[in-house]
Amino acid sequence: EVQLVESGGGLAQPGRSLRLSCTASGFIFGDYGLSWFRQAPGKGLEWVGFIRSKSYGGTTEYAASVKGRISISRDDSKSIAYLQMISLKTEDTAVYYCSRGASTYHYDRGTYWPWGFDYWGQGTLLTVSS
Amino acid sequence: QTVVTQEPSLTVSPGGTVTLTCASTTGAVTSSYYPTWFQQKPGQAPRALIYSTNNRHSWTPARFSGSLLGGKAALTLSGVQPEDEAEYYCLLYYGGAWVFGGGTKVTVL
Numbered sequence: 363e364v365q366l367v368e369s370g371g372g373l374a375q376p377g378r379s380l381r382l383s384c385t386a387s388g389f390i391f392g393d394y395g396l397s398w399f400r401q402a403p404g405k406g407l408e409w410v411g412f413i414r415s416k417s418y419g420g421t422t423e424y425a426a427s428v429k430g431r432i433s434i435s436r437d438d439s440k441s442i443a444y445l446q447m448i449s450l451k452t453e454d455t456a457v458y459y460c461s462r463g464a465s466t467y468h469y470d471r472g473t474y475w476p477w478g479f480d481y482w483g484q485g486t487l488l489t490v491s492s
Numbered sequence: 493q494t495v496v497t498q499e500p501s502l503t504v505s506p507g508g509t510v511t512l513t514c515a516s517t518t519g520a521v522t523s524s525y526y527p528t529w530f531q532q533k534p535g536q537a538p539r540a541l542i543y544s545t546n547n548r549h550s551w552t553p554a555r556f557s558g559s560l561l562g563g564k565a566a567l568t569l570s571g572v573q574p575e576d577e578a579e580y581y582c583l584l585y586y587g588g589a590w591v592f593g594g595g596t597k598v599t600v601l
Contacts (some may be wrong), residue, residue: 397590399538407538407581409532409590424587464543468526471588478528478543478583485537 364388364481366460369398371486374450382445382486384460388472391441392416396478398434400456401485410458413443418467418474450490457485494518496584498593503601504572513564514582520563521584527565529558530584531576532595538581542567552592574600 370382384396395418398410411424413434422434426449436443443460460483463476495517511536514527521527529542537572539548542558545565555570569576578601582593 407532407583407597409583409593411590412590421587426523430568433545459537461538466544475526475585477526477547478540480543482537482539 364462365381366462366481366483368458368460368483368486370457370490373489373491375492376450376452376490378450379446379448380450382447382458382488384443384445384483386443386462388440389462391436392438394465396434396436396443397461397463398443399459400454400455403461405456406492408456411445412463412476414463414474421473446486452490454490455488457487459483459485461489472491494586495589496582496587496591496593498580498596499592501597503599504569506572506574507535509568509570510572510598511555511561512567512569512580512582512598513561513570514566514584514593515564516601518586521565522546523560525565525584525586528582529556529567530581531566531578532576532581533578556597567599572600576600589590 365387367385374380389397397412397484411434413422461479462481464478464482466477497515522585526544530538532538546558557568579595580594
């Protein structure tokens, strides 16, 4: 059974840094890309960033709204993806979800992009407040 | 700034049919936007329904179908069940980024 479990959320102060984790099981983690999404309280979903599998270069993409403040990495030996956030802002308060990229890709802008996202974790709540 | 627009809310009777749409401020939505649809119920994580316009996941009931309709991506629910009451989000790929629509609240009444 495919499972994704996010962790690392909680209360953080503005300006501080934090790392969220997404621990996967039930599939060959290294074969898939992983994306992070977030949802502010009572609001809609927002794509945050994506990391490709090593087979597709292991490269990352970030939403313009968070670019420069976040980085996504992965440890395939532990089946974990990370979302590192710096200079936290109150508007970063949200539930953060990780999701597995689909196994089918299309080619655009010199690299590969999944057709969509299938399995999601249950999310971890990050509250940024002083 | 790219904006993806969905109907804020729709109401459907049990057993009925409803179509949700997903439009882009950049113009007509085509298959190159790889439209994806998700269902989210209160307090739960999103659940993927449709990817790349009209492909169901293995767990997606056959009553959910995706298409392109009049320059928009569309999700049609046929034979609506009470458990289909939820928020539905579309996601479009824009050359290097993904953008969500604001969501459609579907009420089954």
